[in-house]
Amino acid sequence: ITNKTFTMLKPDTLEKGYVGPIIEKITAAGFKIIAMKMVRLSRADARDFYAIHKEKPFFDELVEFMVRGPIVVAILEKENAVEDFRALIGATNPAEAAEGTIRKLFADSISENAIHGSDSDENAVIEGSYHFAGREVF
Numbered sequence: 653i654t655n656k657t658f659t660m661l662k663p664d665t666l667e668k669g670y671v672g673p674i675i676e677k678i679t680a681a682g683f684k685i686i687a688m689k690m691v692r693l694s695r696a697d698a699r700d701f702y703a704i705h706k707e708k709p710f711f712d713e714l715v716e717f718m719v720r721g722p723i724v725v726a727i728l729e730k731e732n733a734v735e736d737f738r739a740l741i742g743a744t745n746p747a748e749a750a751e752g753t754i755r756k757l758f759a760d761s762i763s764e765n766a767i768h769g770s771d772s773d774e775n776a777v778i779e780g781s782y783h784f785a786g787r788e789v790f
């Protein structure tokens with residue numbers, strides 16, 4: 653399980669037409685896509701998915717943003733996937749993200765930050781299985 657992570661390309665990425673360029677960065681960095689689809693979350697889905705943040709002051713804003721339009725969800729495979737993917741996407745706040753990272757290149761703000769990456773192997777499994785049935789993972 654340490655070789656998989658889960659990602660979402662958030663509504664801002666689809667609105668701005670950055671799905672292609674971001675997937676190119678992901679695959680060029682050595683991640684293999686083993687599951688991928690486009691979905692639109694309901695409010696219940698978004699609240700469920702981000703339940704760990706429900707006490708945070710930004711929770712309602714986060715939920716409204718995530719339901720604004722479709723997202724792309726995917727499971728990625730690579731050695732050391734969780735850590736390497738978080739390095740590739742950069743800091744949560746694009747203003748603090750390193751040069752060349754996906755959030756530095758494609759995100760505008762901490763609330764609309766283009767992409768999600770799981771923060772642990774355990775959460776990668778939880779998040780991946782929230783979105784994908786076994787027959788959708790290859």
Ligand code: CMP
Pocket residue numbers: 705710713714744762763764765767768769
């Ligand atoms: P993500 O990595 O998907 O996990 C939780 C999300 O909450 C995070 O990316 C941001 O999009 C959002 N978030 C985190 N901190 C803030 C904040 N201070 N204000 C608004 N949104 C935030």
